[in-house]
Amino acid sequence: MLMPFIDLQSQRARLKSDIDRAIARVLEHGQFILGPEVSRLEADLAAFGEARHVLSCANGTEAIVLPLMAWGIGPGDAVFCPSFSFAATAEVVPWLGAAPVFVDVLEETYNLDPAHLERAIAEVKAKGELTPRVIIAVDLFGQPADYPKIAEIARREGLKLIADSAQGFGCTLHGRHPLSWADVATTSFFPAKPLGAYGDGGAVLTDDSELHAVLLSLRNHGAGGDKYDNVRIGMNSRLDTIQAAILIEKLKAFPDEIERRNAVAARYGELLAGYVRTPAVIAGGVSTWAQYTVEADDRDGLMASLREDGIPTAAYYPKPIHRQSAYRRYPVGGNGLPVTDAKAGRVVSLPMHADLDEARQDLVVAAVRRFVERRAAA
């Protein structure tokens, strides 16, 4: 039997009575769509994330497309994003007929490389086929991107900036949330995310009141003031009330869970140093540790060996987006993405969650060390 990679059952045991009561309340009042818990959650998320407005929505993918729709992104537009991410980051761009332009990531943090971003923007401008419009930075594995530098580039170039914080919601840089640099921050409540629901969900955070009003309309079929006169082409991207009720309870526990995740990460860092490459966090950054990702020369061998020892792992991401069949036709900045390509063959994520106790963590550490020592002796 494998130990859990992300232990939702232990979290459930901790929060069970509060969550069960919250679900029962929704079943009683019966407002399953846009019930009172939805706006309560939005207010709680706004307070937690230091945002003026929060729009909850159906998932973290649509959380990214909604602001792109609100800004009128479409054919002929370029949206710059990392290729070393989950496909959803780029996927939404072609939905609107625009083109993702893939940018490399930094060696240390796996997040968008500002120098490469500048180069990719200059190239697109020089070519003249696409108009630069938006940058999507990703808080990969839970840690904030280099927002001061990226926001400065966005400002100089007149581009919008989205913080795709699906993995990093709750992360900070110099004590500030990504939204303090970005036009919007988005997140996902996919169950395995640091703040996860018991189904799909997402949210868009913004300080821009006009944008928020458009997002509200887009989330609800482009509704205007009159129920029967939709004023724009929208979609149905509402968060279920039951998921909102669950998330209200989970959000209460979240600050403590972020601390516990950081304690787990710090301990991994101490115990695995010298055996595999352990992750570095940007100076001044606090990660939510959606993943604890290390690098090893024989990644696939390490994964197989850990599996034999009952330890699950995952490779995020073995095939960067720009190498995937559906995305090969889109532009890539510079002379390719060497850091992204190199990382894809080396990264492996270890069990990480707020309930990972020292005994189980010791099993993971011992198994990694055994593999590395065996390989060194061979």
Ligand SMILES: Cc1ncc(COP(=O)(O)O)c(C=O)c1O
């Ligand atoms: C970086 C990133 N962006 C976007 C998403 C999309 O979120 P969802 O699965 O809720 O649509 C994910 C989640 O898997 C993600 O990891």
